[in-house]
Amino acid sequence: MSQQLVVGIDIGGTNTKFGVVDRRGNILCDGRMLTNQYEDVNDFLDELHQHLSVLIEQAGGMENIKGIGVGAPNGNYYTGNIEYAPNLRWKGIVPLASLLEQKFGVPTVLTNDANAAALGELIYGAARGMKDFIVITLGTGVGSGIVANGQLIYGHDGFAGELGHCIVIPDGRPHPGTGALGSLEAYASATGVTASALEFLATRPDTPSILREHSKEEINSKVIYEAAMKGDPLATEVYEFTGKILGEALANFVMFSSPEAIILFGGLTKAGDLIMKPVREHMEKNVLPIFQNKVKLLFSELKESDAAILGASALAWEMKD
């Protein structure tokens, strides 16, 4: 019989989310558990197995399940391993896909969360029918998944698509995690936006801002967003600055793979035109004429709360039988 369902598992530093998904991206049932409460990955998997078994039973049993897709930090598509993930307690190399295959008896594929997000857009979202596009996730960090010729680009080792770590300002702002100077993630993430606001508050004393009523510790991307929505001049400048840097970076990505669309996902996109106007302007300004006014800038069509499970589940549909 044809198996009509897949399982998607998204392993994050804090939560692990999982669900049973159909071809159209309907999540039939889902659940979550804490990731880092388990020092031993086998205890984590036992617990996950219990939770998922209940859901799968609800969905008609294992015979309906084609396979399992997993999105995980530092997830390697080729090996099925999580490799040296800095935000997880399981150190070194964890053969997660094969452990899950043993537990559930169905094919299991794994990649990082941004690659999974790109497949989610391809199968269920804004990129349906496209063969060439890039997804950029703008959250705590900046992730990316690149599809070219209809396939996700994994690179020779499974680690392609780390666009957040491209250097966009040589010798620029240090990245708090990697130490690299001037990477995209140091500017276009929630952390980056906060750093820009603190910088502007210190260096632009003449720009009025309600952010000055907050202590340094209170400044975060949410507070800045709310200020910008009220027309706060300094918060607006922060979005313009962030949008310029992101737009310049996107221009370089366009020159690489000439995508039909770039799909943006995550917290920063909530600012709408405030960020998208400078992004579009500086992207267009920096591409060659042959690319101008061709690349669609889209927002993700997946509900943010569902996107992680959907992305992971999309991997299982893409599996070769």
Place this chain on the structure above:
Amino acid sequence: MSQQLVVGIDIGGTNTKFGVVDRRGNILCDGRMLTNQYEDVNDFLDELHQHLSVLIEQAGGMENIKGIGVGAPNGNYYTGNIEYAPNLRWKGIVPLASLLEQKFGVPTVLTNDANAAALGELIYGAARGMKDFIVITLGTGVGSGIVANGQLIYGHDGFAGELGHCIVIPDGRPHPGTGALGSLEAYASATGVTASALEFLATRPDTPSILREHSKEEINSKVIYEAAMKGDPLATEVYEFTGKILGEALANFVMFSSPEAIILFGGLTKAGDLIMKPVREHMEKNVLPIFQNKVKLLFSELKESDAAILGASALAWEMKD
């Protein structure tokens, strides 16, 4: 019968080179003609047809020819057209592939010269057996061809792989052709190296250099290369500067597609370690730890005089039957 030969045609701004090539990359016979002496592309094609017919006859006749591959500026793989090539006399859109198919009666494929170079390395050269690599051509300009998952990345419109036009120094040196500020080509091309030397001669009066014995007009990439080979301090600094910028750019390319190798081709590579040492150093310094000491930096294995014909001919082997 199995057709054992293909035709490669490389259309450049000055010369058009063509040859008959076997599976192993042996050029059985070849020739050349001037490109821009023909105002009408049909006159150009008549002449090309005459030349090639003689060569094909020598190689056993049309029945041995599987197809024709063409490398051309602004060559679009999907349409087979040359589109608005600034260096050619034929303006607008020229349906070159279909015109050649009509003349010769065999399938004809066209792409730009840097993409053709990448296929040349894949079929006959340093990238044999690789599925993920990038070729960077460092000549008068900087071109690139990107292979991922074993396929050339053409992008949604056929124009992917314009890495020479990536912005590497925001608001940096203007590109003489495009006007863009700080593109890789403005630094890492023959023209860019010359510009750097002239800049250093003006701004570093204390650095001794035999280049100071030349007039401005005499300074070019060849003179700078010869000075550097003699240990000239200023010329050496020019290569270090160029290598740093190129290495930083390559780091970003690695973060994009995680290639097994980057293959460098063209004039600048003649400087050997003088440029490759800083390239390697700054590439490694700017990639994430997961990419460090993994990416091979290779020189092209194709003889420079043969590479254009071989690259174009490789397209014809890659054609789907």
